[in-house]
Amino acid sequence: MARGELRIYLGAAPGVGKTYTMLEEAHRRAERGTDVVIAFVETHGRKHTEAMIGDLEVLPRAELRYRGAGFTEMDLDAVLARTPELAVVDEFAHTNVPGARNAKRWQDVQELLDAGISVLTTVNVQHLESLNDVVAQITGAPQRETVPDAVVRAAEQVELVDMTPEALRRRMAHGNIYRPEKIDAALGNYFRTGNLTALRELALLWLADKVEEQLDRYRADHKIDATWETRERVVVALTGGPEGDTLIRRAARIAARTKGADLMAVHVTRNDGLAGADPAALARQRVLVESLGGSYHQVVGADVPRALLDFARAVNATQIVLGASSRGRLAQIFSAGVGVTTTALSGSIDVHLVTHERAGQGRRARRPPAALSRRRRIIGLLTVLAGFPALTTMLKIGDGLTLTNDILVFLAAVVGVALIGGLWPALLAAVASSLLLNWYFTPPVGRFTIAESENLLALAIFVVVALAVSWVVDTAARKTRQAAEAGADAQTLATVAGGVLRGERPLMALLERLRETFNLDSVTLLDNDVVVAEVGQPACTQAADADAEIKVDDELTMLLKGRPLAASDRRIVEAFAAQATLALRQERLTAEAATAKPLAEADRMRTALLAAVSHDLRTPLASAKASVASLRSPDIHFDDDDRAALLETADESLDRLTRLVTNLLDMSRLQAGALGVATTDIGADEILPHALDDLGPAGRNIRLHITDNLPDIRADPGLLERVIVNLTANALRHSPADRPPVITASTLSGLVEIRVVDHGPGIPKDRWGDIFLPFQRLGDRDNHTGVGLGLALSRGLTEAMGGTLTPDETPGGGLTMIISLPAAEAS
Numbered sequence: 076m077a078r079g080e081l082r083i084y085l086g087a088a089p090g091v092g093k094t095y096t097m098l099e100e101a102h103r104r105a106e107r108g109t110d111v112v113i114a115f116v117e118t119h120g121r122k123h124t125e126a127m128i129g130d131l132e133v134l135p136r137a138e139l140r141y142r143g144a145g146f147t148e149m150d151l152d153a154v155l156a157r158t159p160e161l162a163v164v165d166e167f168a169h170t171n172v173p174g175a176r177n178a179k180r181w182q183d184v185q186e187l188l189d190a191g192i193s194v195l196t197t198v199n200v201q202h203l204e205s206l207n208d209v210v211a212q213i214t215g216a217p218q219r220e221t222v223p224d225a226v227v228r229a230a231e232q233v234e235l236v237d238m239t240p241e242a243l244r245r246r247m248a249h250g251n252i253y254r255p256e257k258i259d260a261a262l263g264n265y266f267r268t269g270n271l272t273a274l275r276e277l278a279l280l281w282l283a284d285k286v287e288e289q290l291d292r293y294r295a296d297h298k299i300d301a302t303w304e305t306r307e308r309v310v311v312a313l314t315g316g317p318e319g320d321t322l323i324r325r326a327a328r329i330a331a332r333t334k335g336a337d338l339m340a341v342h343v344t345r346n347d348g349l350a351g352a353d354p355a356a357l358a359r360q361r362v363l364v365e366s367l368g369g370s371y372h373q374v375v376g377a378d379v380p381r382a383l384l385d386f387a388r389a390v391n392a393t394q395i396v397l398g399a400s401s402r403g404r405l406a407q408i409f410s411a412g413v414g415v416t417t418t419a420l421s422g423s424i425d426v427h428l429v430t431h432e433r434a435g436q437g438r439r440a441r442r443p444p445a446a447l448s449r450r451r452r453i454i455g456l457l458t459v460l461a462g463f464p465a466l467t468t469m470l471k472i473g474d475g476l477t478l479t480n481d482i483l484v485f486l487a488a489v490v491g492v493a494l495i496g497g498l499w500p501a502l503l504a505a506v507a508s509s510l511l512l513n514w515y516f517t518p519p520v521g522r523f524t525i526a527e528s529e530n531l532l533a534l535a536i537f538v539v540v541a542l543a544v545s546w547v548v549d550t551a552a553r554k555t556r557q558a559a560e561a562g563a564d565a566q567t568l569a570t571v572a573g574g575v576l577r578g579e580r581p582l583m584a585l586l587e588r589l590r591e592t593f594n595l596d597s598v599t600l601l602d603n604d605v606v607v608a609e610v611g612q613p614a615c616t617q618a619a620d621a622d623a624e625i626k627v628d629d630e631l632t633m634l635l636k637g638r639p640l641a642a643s644d645r646r647i648v649e650a651f652a653a654q655a656t657l658a659l660r661q662e663r664l665t666a667e668a669a670t671a672k673p674l675a676e677a678d679r680m681r682t683a684l685l686a687a688v689s690h691d692l693r694t695p696l697a698s699a700k701a702s703v704a705s706l707r708s709p710d711i712h713f714d715d716d717d718r719a720a721l722l723e724t725a726d727e728s729l730d731r732l733t734r735l736v737t738n739l740l741d742m743s744r745l746q747a748g749a750l751g752v753a754t755t756d757i758g759a760d761e762i763l764p765h766a767l768d769d770l771g772p773a774g775r776n777i778r779l780h781i782t783d784n785l786p787d788i789r790a791d792p793g794l795l796e797r798v799i800v801n802l803t804a805n806a807l808r809h810s811p812a813d814r815p816p817v818i819t820a821s822t823l824s825g826l827v828e829i830r831v832v833d834h835g836p837g838i839p840k841d842r843w844g845d846i847f848l849p850f851q852r853l854g855d856r857d858n859h860t861g862v863g864l865g866l867a868l869s870r871g872l873t874e875a876m877g878g879t880l881t882p883d884e885t886p887g888g889g890l891t892m893i894i895s896l897p898a899a900e901a902s
Contacts, residue, residue: 079193081184081230083167086199087278088271090252091238093197094118094165098127100195101163105131110160114187115149115180117165121251131163139172141753142793146172151183154192161193168202168222172753181222198222200278213273214265215824216897219754219877228285235282240271257786257899264786264825264898307336310387311364311396312413315342318398319360325429326396327367338369339390343382345375374592375644380416385594387424394425455496459504463488467511481516486540493548501548509538582658586610589651593644595637600655603630607659611636625652631659695728702728752794752875756787756899759820759829766799773807776815785820787899788827790876795896798869798880802831802892805866809835809890826878826895834889843882866892 082100084093094116105111113133118124134157137150148171154162164187169180177183184194201210204221211217227233238246244266246252253261311326313319323340330336342357361371376382387395400412418426466488470481485508493501514521582600587610590598597611599621606616613636615621621634625648633652640648702725705711706718713721759781767774788795799818806816814834821828838846847870869892873880878896885891 076191079188079191080232081188081193082195082232082234083227083230084195084197084234084236085227085278085282086197086236087238087274088199088201088243088266090243090246091236093199093236095124095127096234096236097163097165097195097197098124098129098131101131101161102127102129104161112154112157112159112162114154114162114164115166116163119252120254123251137175139174141172141174142791144753144755146753148172148175149180149183151176151186154187155190158190159192161195162187164194164196167196167198167227168220170220170754179222181226185226198227200274200281203227203281206277206281209277210274214270215826216265217877218897233282233285235278237275237278240268240275243271244268261786264822306391307333307394308339308390308392309336309394309396310339310341310383310390310392311369312383312398312417313340313342313357313360314398315357315360316398317356319356320363322396322398322429323360323363323367323369325427327369329394329396329427330369337390338364338367339372339392340364340369341372341374341383341386343374343376343379343386345377345379372591374594375647376594379413380420382594383413383417384420384424386591387421389594392424394427395421396427396429399428399430452496452500455492455500456503458492458495459500459507463504463507463511467515471515478512478516482512485512490544493544497548498546501544502542505538505542582608582655582662583610585651585655585658589648589655590637593635593637593640593648595635597636599634599636600659601632601634602659604632608655623648625649627652627656631656695732698728699725699732752791754789754791754876756789757792757795758787759785759827762788762790762792762795763799763818763820763829766796766803769796769800770803770807774803777803777807778815778817780817780819782819782821786822786827789897789899790878794872794876795894798872798894799829799831801866801869802894806831806833806835806890806892809833811835822898825898827898829894829896831892831894832885832889833891834885834887837884837888837890838882840884846882847880 084097086093098116101111101113111131113128113131115136116124116128116133118128134150134153136147137153139146139148149164164180164184167181167184171178171180171183177186184196187194200206201214201218202221203224205224207218207221244262247258247262247266250258307330309326309330311322313322326340327338330338340360364371372386374382374386376385383395386392395417397414397417400414414426414428418428463485466484470476470484476484489501489504489508492504586598586600586608589595590611595611597609597614599609599615600607601616606614615634615636618624618632618634621636622638623635623640623645625633625635625645627633631652633648633655635648702721706713706721763779763781767777767779770777803816803818810816810833816834817830817832819830819832821830846866870880873894873896876896878894881893881895883891883893
């Protein structure tokens with residue numbers, strides 16, 4: 076069965092028309108013959124949206140009960156049984172009522188998609204997990220209902236439903252979004268022009284990133300290497316020289332001229348180790364790039380201009396910034412240089428050659444010793460072929476040297492050839508020298524024979540010395556090359572390690588660096604043929620499809636796709652693979668530690684619970700039992716007053732015991748993350764009087780101050796009432812009899828603040844953190860007056876509803892506890 080397609084309508088704020096646009100699309104699909112049903116649509120009483128449903132089939136909702144209240148949710152089983160082609164499901168990020176199959180509606184949608192049912196849905200930008208904290212900073216209203224960005228990005232289509240802030244505020248003022256009594260508060264808080272403008276920009280930028288991902292995937296699938304100037308990307312090339320700081324700052328200024336431009340710095344390491352860059356200078360320049368908002372990259376390549384351009388085209392760069400050549404004028408005559416070559420090959424990419432203090436002054440940095448190249452070996456051979464006949468002619472013309480001197484001259488020539496061309500030219504020189512000495516200088520001259528034994532010994536020693544010198548020179552050259560390559564590998568690994576350590580996910584960062592460094596299409600890590608991590612496209616999941624396979628151990632295998640690996644590159648890739656194994660194990664250990672931490676915390680809580688409640692459970696039980704036992708005793712006669720006092724003692728003890736057990740159960744649920752929360756819109760004038768009634772006669776002395784036009788609170792009514800009762804009871808205990816606590820309710824930046832104010836002795840600021848520790852009172856372990864759960868439980872319940880509980884000083888002395896919860900219109 077083919078998986079259904081997901082289409083999401085994204086909005087910057089409530090009221091922009093997401094649901095209306097979604098219903099329009101549903102009608103269009105239905106008119107084309109598609110089987111469409113409405114699985115769940117929330118109209119919020121908007122008449123235009125309700126009218127838009129029209130004759131579309133609407134499936135009944137599932138009815139659930141929670142904490143004695145009735146709720147309706149999408150009936151997932153009914154939709155699956157109906158099996159439509161297209162289901163309309165509103166509010167993608169919605170949190171289901173406890174008791175539903177899934178905790179979140181987006182999880183319900185995943186089941187529909189898996190069943191082959193396509194889905195239309197809606198989501199606001201504040202519900203995206205990555206932007207949740209940013210939206211809270213802008214609007215002052217935290218949002219509890221979120222959906223992972225990856226789920227939204229995986230949708231086949233994401234359509235932005237856009238509206239200018241001015242138009243949205245007009246819709247609000249005309250009553251097309253909220254009820255009339257909420258309009259003024261909404262316009263003055265969440266729906267301010269600045270808030271809406273910032274939210275609109277966030278939505279546009281997020282969608283632009285998704286579009287860019289789709290474009291990158293399309294270019295990769297169609298193997299498009301040409302630059303498409305959809306966004307400015309400035310690449311600055313670094314050599315590790317002192318001019319790097321100048322180039323980075325110039326590139327940053329170029330990138331800053333365009334909104335949203337990317338800055339990337341890249342250093343090309345020669346795979347033969349001949350770059351000679353200063354690692355310390357590159358490390359400093361990397362810090363500078365990152366401080367300017369850019370990213371640092373390193374690639375390996377034998378041809379620096381081509382490697383640089385390959386990187387630029389891979390990241391779809393539009394501009395490259397290079398430093399003007401620091402070589403001298405004579406050197407520039409014989410070689411065009413990196414800058415000129417890059418410009419000639421850049422195609423549609425703009426190249427900026429930036430002058431600096433070192434331009435044209437020649438290279439001052441000490442280069443590492445060079446290994447023997449092919450060019451040097453050719454020169455060595457030419458020296459033998461042309462130089463040795465000339466040397467023989469000169470010695471014959473001179474005719475004043477003995478055979479020993481002739482041998483020494485040829486030995487010096489062989490050593491020279493060895494220094495120039497290495498082993499094979501030196502071997503040829505040694506053989507040619509022995510033949511020339513034998514023919515022209517050893518009696519009998521003109522024949523390949525030797526008459527005197529000492530001349531034979533001299534020639535034999537000559538050949539041995541010549542061969543030894545040649546071997547030593549060639550070995551030294553080979554070691555030099557190996558040392559240079561090892562230095563290049565070490566420098567690459569050091570750079571990669573620095574980049575990986577900065578990342579939050581070392582394994583993914585390591586694989587991405589490997590892919591980028593060797594210009595690969597994708598890198599996949601398999602654990603027993605199961606993919607555990609992958610980067611790049613197209614992903615490779617089978618060894619038969621890979622260009623290179625690295626066997627890490629008996630279980631782990633790394634597959635590389637993009638190009639075959641040279642033997643020299645394979646060494647460093649194997650080092651990458653070993654590090655990837657360590658990173659994978661580290662992530663798994665971290666995950667196991669994260670799993671074990673709650674268990675350890677729960678065990679600690681249970682231990683503290685057993686130690687703390689021993690007195691508090693015994694005391695009310697003992698009081699109740701003593702009262703009941705006295706009343707049942709046949710030996711003692713009580714009058715009506717005594718009987719009433721004993722019954723009151725038993726009743727109070729049992730109430731105290733009930734409160735204690737309830738608090739302990741809720742605290743256990745909070746610690747285990749199993750406390751069910753069902754938020755709804757409720758007014759402060761509804762919840763506060765009920766909370767004061769629960770306090771009995773003492774609650775009648777508490778004064779209430781609620782500001783006019785206070786918006787509803789988005790909270791769980793039962794939990795909020797518990798919090799207010801706990802805080803108020805605590806305030807009553809510490810308030811003087813002539814100054815009872817005061818409770819106020821007001822609004823600020825999209826939040827409703829409920830303040831419980833007492834005028835007692837107060838608490839020093841440095842002890843405020845201690846009052847929220849469970850099973851403690853002011854940080855000590857004295858629990859003779861209770862287990863100290865009230866404030867700890869109150870904070871936990873408040874945070875479970877998406878709010879905060881913070882202490883503050885009461886002017887004139889005392890403590891004020893502030894409950895901050897989102898206003899209803901911000902949801």
